[in-house]
């Protein structure tokens with residue numbers, strides 16, 4: 001366990017990026033998350049994702065804080081690395097991360113083509129990543145993604161845990177963004193959070209939930225309509241944090257995640273050194 005993990009006020013954060021989770025479904029089908037908001041323990045906002053609203057360009061935008069037309073990854077087929085990310089930021093501050101995500105994240109962080117037989121638990125160098133699990137089937141169950149993440153979190157006690165469940169995107173591509181199946185997937189995700197968030201809070205982590213893009217009725221995303229663009233951002237800090245975290249200014253676009261993660265550390269760091 002690192003020194004940081006034991007320091008009062010140390011910033012520990014779980015970032016959940018639920019792939020393809022549209023804002024209206026997150027706001028109406030996720031009762032646990034809404035319960036935290038209704039009780040004044042969480043804050044929720046939403047905004048439009050950047051364009052083109054495709055997964056790989058938007059993973060890169062969430063990680064880097066840059067538009068796809070600026071970081072240059074504008075297709076799902078582009079295998080290049082995306083440049084400096086919020087993981088680089090954490091590493092520069094001496095913090096350790098654990099990442100459980102779709103294999104495109106591995107490619108964005110390394111610029112190397114993912115090979116399932118070589119890279120299932122490969123750790124990209126120079127990023128302070130203590131451990132990782134990369135899945136490579138779109139139907140990989142969210143329940144397994146959460147269990148993978150919690151297993152690695154318990155083993156390494158990282159300051160930053162990035163969890164990327166694919167369920168909403170997969171169910172949306174199969175059944176559409178207004179289907180019963182898609183909505184049920186959001187309900188199940190809410191159930192996974194209802195198990196994990198209290199555990200994470202008890203272990204000193206603050207938690208945020210967001211998404212890369214929405215999902216159209218026609219089983220696709222990428223266009224410029226609210227169903228495909230509006231994504232949630234839900235901030236669920238510990239209630240027993242050493243300083244007030246609930247009022248941190250929430251991002252007003254999907255380019256704001258990287259700054260928000262830095263701001264979270266600054267708020268806790270300022271408190272710890274006060």
Ligand SMILES: [Zn+2]
Nearest residue numbers: 020055169173
């Ligand atoms: Zn998709």
